[in-house]
Amino acid sequence: MRFFIDTGSVSEVEEIAGWGILSGATTNPSLLAKEDGEPGDIIRRICDLVGGPTSAEVVSDDAPAMIEEGRALAKLHEHVVVKVPFSADGLAATHALSDEGIRVNMTLVFSATQALLTAQAGATYASCFMGRLDDISIDSATVTEEIVTALRPGGTTTQVLAASIRHPEHVVTAARLGCEVATVPAKVFHQMLNHPLTESGRERFKADWQSRPEFVSWLRELVSKQPA
Ligand code: G3P
Numbered sequence: 001m002r003f004f005i006d007t008g009s010v011s012e013v014e015e016i017a018g019w020g021i022l023s024g025a026t027t028n029p030s031l032l033a034k035e036d037g038e039p040g041d042i043i044r045r046i047c048d049l050v051g052g053p054t055s056a057e058v059v060s061d062d063a064p065a066m067i068e069e070g071r072a073l074a075k076l077h078e079h080v081v082v083k084v085p086f087s088a089d090g091l092a093a094t095h096a097l098s099d100e101g102i103r104v105n106m107t108l109v110f111s112a113t114q115a116l117l118t119a120q121a122g123a124t125y126a127s128c129f130m131g132r133l134d135d136i137s138i139d140s141a142t143v144t145e146e147i148v149t150a151l152r153p154g155g156t157t158t159q160v161l162a163a164s165i166r167h168p169e170h171v172v173t174a175a176r177l178g179c180e181v182a183t184v185p186a187k188v189f190h191q192m193l194n195h196p197l198t199e200s201g202r203e204r205f206k207a208d209w210q211s212r213p214e215f216v217s218w219l220r221e222l223v224s225k226q227p228a
Contacts, residue, residue: 025047
């Protein structure tokens, strides 16, 4: 499963991209509305930082306007993927944009039936919102599994993108269920790092090594001998 970062914050992308684990990014109007600066500059900067598919969302409700906005957003950068909210007009816009070779990420997908329609419309990604399902006491793992298993047999190329990730367990569930991508907020990436045994293990190794000062100087000397 590949990782995208879910944010409108360039500084968060800079930090997490530095870990070498990102394949793309997703933005949405709410995430971008939190940021200072022109949306086009932010989206282009994030595209450059992740060097991969970066979703930018249309905001109109009718297909003709969505298609116009989608064409314009796609021209911002070669990595832009147009994000389209699920609806009948969204399906029509997705079909038209995909026909023009513009990749679409259908967002706000909450059921296997919506995902099946999304795949038929030609979307590259179907974004299943796990956190928002759990928010209303609908088990996100069950719905995500239904979406993955519904799309598989049909031989569709539409990838399941797990979104609205609220904690590390959502990431594990998405991977276990076979989602191709999870888009993760920076805060959750940090939570995924943590394990008490890793911390204590690193401290123990350091302490044991430093208990042998001759070893410390040996390694420092070994490093200093390396060609620049
Ligand atoms: O970017 C889409 C989605 O991941 C937003 O999730 O529910 O945390 O706003 P949420």
